[in-house]
Amino acid sequence: MDLSIDVVNERDKLIAVLVGEVDVYTAPKLKESLLFLVKKEQTMLEVDMTGVSYMDSTGLGVIISVLKAAKEHESQLRLSNLQDSVMRLFHITGLDKVIDISVSIREGR
């Protein structure tokens, strides 16, 4: 399955809307897109995962490297609207304690 990444500009933040599966095949594309966004200093990036039905450990690796890059560039990373199966993965790995995960209702949609 494929992964689509759409970036929306919303007032004070960028929202990356993901739809599809994040796995070994789609992870490189996701990594490239998200790293590019947080490497701009002081970016607030929200990754909307409403449409992500599956994520494997490679996907988690991408999120971790984006988180590390965000810290380096004084940017912020937030994940929103995780499906239960994906949320479970963040919970098991303890990553829900180090990554800002929230349920947000997007404005203007």
Place this chain on the structure above:
Amino acid sequence: MDVAKIDINSYRDLLKKYIDHQDESSLYGAEQMSKAFIKNHILPDEIVSLHIQSLMELYPSLSQDIQNSMRFLLETMIYYGLAHQEYQALRENQLALRSEISLAANVQTTLLKTDKPDIEGLDIGVISMPAHQMNGDYYHFIKGKQDSLGIAVADVVGKGIPAALCMSMIKYSMDILEEEAMMPAKILKYLNRVVERNVDASMFITMFYAQYTPTDNLLRYASAGHEPGFFYCAQTDTFSEIETKGLVLGVLPDSAYPSYEQKINKGDMIILLTDGVTECRRGNEFIKREEVLDVIKQYMHLPAQDIVNHVYKYFERLQDFQLRDDFTLVILRREV
């Protein structure tokens, strides 16, 4: 027509025969010749050249236009020749790589080798199968004083060669630990530092580390974001998930890991696994975690090693004999 000759005379004669008779047997001869060309690495441009030469010998007064058109054809074949040669070279490379990887896999097997220890009163079953040639899962047994047993089950993000390389690092870090003196939580804290310092930002490792001491029948354990295993209580005949907190190895430089304890009574089982077990797919659907337990229940009357073998076979078949992820399952059962 045994072995087709591919010299100019044979080609010319066959061509002549076909032009005169348009017979199927000449075309069959052409087919044999075509195979011989490939076998002898004759390039398309050389074949066209052979054709031109034959034509000129058969029809010395061939029109200049036709001759020119043949030259044109020859020119268009040059890159096909190059592409064919490159393809051949890449194919040979691929074979060489494949055998190199299989050598590396052997090295890895030797490096990461851990013997299933013999411990009085403890029945141990273990299986670890890579999805590809090299395994990114890892399990390790350390036998300590008074028959105490350390067990590590770990999974590196991703699979294949990068995961396997990373695993070797973990194995060595564990080897230099004074394992007897250390509690699971402390071991994980130490390994986290090693991983955090030494691997790429997108790499991480999950690990469950447990220590069993037969003197007090206590299992002490800690987990670094690892797929939860199960505890089977013989008295109540129930399974429960082993709940832990703890961040995966390699994300923060100073992660701490809470430690837990579990009393192990006679007949109780500890089931440790990696997500290759719980993330099996049936077609496009993931199996439920409970399904793993259902399969284990079916074979619970058998020795631990037979249980893990049967569970593996079950899921291997379920996935059409093509593992999607490395698969590791460890079962410990207290016998007396």
Place this chain on the structure above:
Amino acid sequence: MEKSCVSIKIELDIVAARQLGRELAKQVGFSVVDQARFATAVSELARNIYLYADQGEISFDIIKNMNQSGLRLTATDKGPGIRDISQVMQDGYTTSGGLGAGLPGVRRLMDDFDIISEENIGTTVTVVKWKR
């Protein structure tokens, strides 16, 4: 010994270099296939100059040793140079063209192959094809 050269600035110069290369190949007595192969190598090297170095030069020498004669082709440019020659000489590595193209293709078309390149200074490729 004869020497002749074509400077490469625009795409049409590639055609001129091919033409000169083919004429010389004929003169040395190459077979029709080898003429075509030599012209293809000229084309590939001239194209590299045109695409990556803006301008450069392709020159030819007819050479003889004790028992054979051949044609040497030298492609010189003052372009950006090649940082990792081993990499561009690998099969499957190509920034344009696809299967069969690039320097590995040129090496296959010719008998002798040599390349010297320095970053920001330029590249010289020298190849020889002997008459069979």
